[in-house]
Amino acid sequence: MARTASNGTDQRTPADLLLDFHGPVERYHDREELGDFGMPARAFMEDLLEPIAKAGAMSRLGPLEKVHAFWFAGMSCDGCSVSVTGATSPSVESLVLGAHPGAPRVILHHPVLNVESGANYMRPHEMALSGELDGPYVIILEGSIADETRAAADGGYWSGQGEEPWGPDGRMRTVSTAEWMARLAPGAAASLAIGTCATWGGVPSAEGNPTGAMSLMDFLGKDYRSAFGVPVVNIPGCAPVGDNFTETVAAILYFLQGFGPLPEFDELGRPSWLFGETVHRHCVRGAYYEEGDFAEEFGDKECLVEIGCWGPVVNCNITSRGAINGVGGCMNVGGACIGCTMPGFPDKFTPFYKRPPGSLASSTVARMVGSIMRPLRKYSNNNMNREVRWDVHGDIPSGWAREKSEPGVVSEISHRFYDKLRRSTDTGRNEVEPWGKRAEWTKERDSDREPDLTLRAGATSGRKE
Ligand code: SF4
Numbered sequence: 001m002a003r004t005a006s007n008g009t010d011q012r013t014p015a016d017l018l019l020d021f022h023g024p025v026e027r028y029h030d031r032e033e034l035g036d037f038g039m040p041a042r043a044f045m046e047d048l049l050e051p052i053a054k055a056g057a058m059s060r061l062g063p064l065e066k067v068h069a070f071w072f073a074g075m076s077c078d079g080c081s082v083s084v085t086g087a088t089s090p091s092v093e094s095l096v097l098g099a100h101p102g103a104p105r106v107i108l109h110h111p112v113l114n115v116e117s118g119a120n121y122m123r124p125h126e127m128a129l130s131g132e133l134d135g136p137y138v139i140i141l142e143g144s145i146a147d148e149t150r151a152a153a154d155g156g157y158w159s160g161q162g163e164e165p166w167g168p169d170g171r172m173r174t175v176s177t178a179e180w181m182a183r184l185a186p187g188a189a190a191s192l193a194i195g196t197c198a199t200w201g202g203v204p205s206a207e208g209n210p211t212g213a214m215s216l217m218d219f220l221g222k223d224y225r226s227a228f229g230v231p232v233v234n235i236p237g238c239a240p241v242g243d244n245f246t247e248t249v250a251a252i253l254y255f256l257q258g259f260g261p262l263p264e265f266d267e268l269g270r271p272s273w274l275f276g277e278t279v280h281r282h283c284v285r286g287a288y289y290e291e292g293d294f295a296e297e298f299g300d301k302e303c304l305v306e307i308g309c310w311g312p313v314v315n316c317n318i319t320s321r322g323a324i325n326g327v328g329g330c331m332n333v334g335g336a337c338i339g340c341t342m343p344g345f346p347d348k349f350t351p352f353y354k355r356p357p358g359s360l361a362s363s364t365v366a367r368m369v370g371s372i373m374r375p376l377r378k379y380s381n382n383n384m385n386r387e388v389r390w391d392v393h394g395d396i397p398s399g400w401a402r403e404k405s406e407p408g409v410v411s412e413i414s415h416r417f418y419d420k421l422r423r424s425t426d427t428g429r430n431e432v433e434p435w436g437k438r439a440e441w442t443k444e445r446d447s448d449r450e451p452d453l454t455l456r457a458g459a460t461s462g463r464k465e
């Protein structure tokens with residue numbers, strides 16, 4: 001992963017520096033001695049799921065029967081794990097059971113979800129390092145990468161997983177998450193960062209940053225490519241939309257299987273089809289913005305930009321995708337966007353819940369335009385809320401205490417003019433009267449029919465004469 005800079009000097013990535021610090025791995029656990037410790041189910045998760053999995057050796061359609069997925073937690077709150085386990089399109093369950101035709105089964109190694117623990121849990125990780133795993137693997141990171149060289153210099157670590165006999169003289173040593181990533185990334189079919197901490201650095205790398213926290217991309221360097229030639233894939237969000245992650249995983253599985261091209265990613269490694277738009281463009285409050293109608297406090301139904309929403313400049317799809325199972329999502333439930341999917345989060349968005357300075361220009365223009373557009377739309381909306389027959393009779397037969405006044409002369413004239421405009425390109429306009437879709441319904445003809453209608457209905461007409 002080391003690269004040569006334009007001035008010819010050798011540039012070591014943070015991953016290179018960490019591996020230089022620790023040196024090569026020379027010892028693994030003695031598998032004969034692992035025993036049952038950490039095996040309450042007396043079985044690996046892979047073996048437990050295999051009998052009920054849909055994809056197996058006999059049903060596979062492509063070259064891959066399974067892909068191992070190693071999940072690591074760096075400087076994280078585990079929120080990414082929580083949101084991904086709530087994903088529904090597709091769900092984690094469907095991926096680990098191989099329920100998607102053609103996609104290989106995902107063998108998930110997750111420190112919280114797996115039934116095995118301790119050295120037995122770490123065993124497949126060691127096999128991946130030593131090239132003994134029975135299939136390709138991907139690595140997944142939630143949380144940011146700490147600069148573990150700082151902690152290791154004092155004999156400690158910030159985030160780690162598993163004790164390995166990698167210490168001096170084969171002593172057990174807790175292996176940092178960063179070290180696992182540095183060792184496994186070169187052989188991985190793909191390296192995925194989930195959540196804003198792993199994708200950009202996030203909260204742990206905010207101003208001050210005592211741990212030297214950074215993203216997976218920063219850690220591995222810009223020249224990093226997986227064994228399949230893929231740079232780091234980034235699915236940001238704090239917490240991310242679980243479906244964004246599982247859908248990306250499914251797309252990558254089909255690519256690895258050879259059933260599809262590499263999905264499209266943007267210049268920051270985000271899935272383009274998920275992060276190509278600003279959240280504002282699909283916001284449920286967008287029309288309020290356009291009409292210059294703004295909330296003054298939380299709980300109001302209008303656009304939230306004046307109380308701190310950054311949606312117009314933030315790449316996120318949560319308003320259209322929902323938070324879980326298509327439901328929820330910041331502005332859908334009353335929250336302003338604080339830019340949690342963005343590389344600049346949090347430093348460039350603080351203080352939260354204060355009006356973004358740049359919104360002043362656009363909201364002022366929207367207010368001016370909206371002050372004209374809103375009454376005009378209201379005017380047309382009133383007209384569209386009337387059946388033509390009611391216009392002809394000058395009355396609305398609603399029993400819901402409708403108290404709106406009937407349109408006056410000015411209103412009637414303007415609506416007739418509007419109607420002419422609307423139908424000006426209608427090629428059938430010569431055959432039908434422009435005012436009303438049933439021009440043959442004149443007051444006179446309707447009143448001719450009125451007695452019959454009344455008799456048939458057996459009711460008293462309440463129409464005006
Ligand atoms: S609430 Fe935010 S994202 Fe929604 S319309 Fe207003 S500024 Fe745009």
Ligand code: SF4
Pocket residue numbers: 237238279314315316317318330331336337338339340341342
């Ligand atoms: S709308 Fe904003 S705060 Fe909400 S998830 Fe998207 S980027 Fe984060």
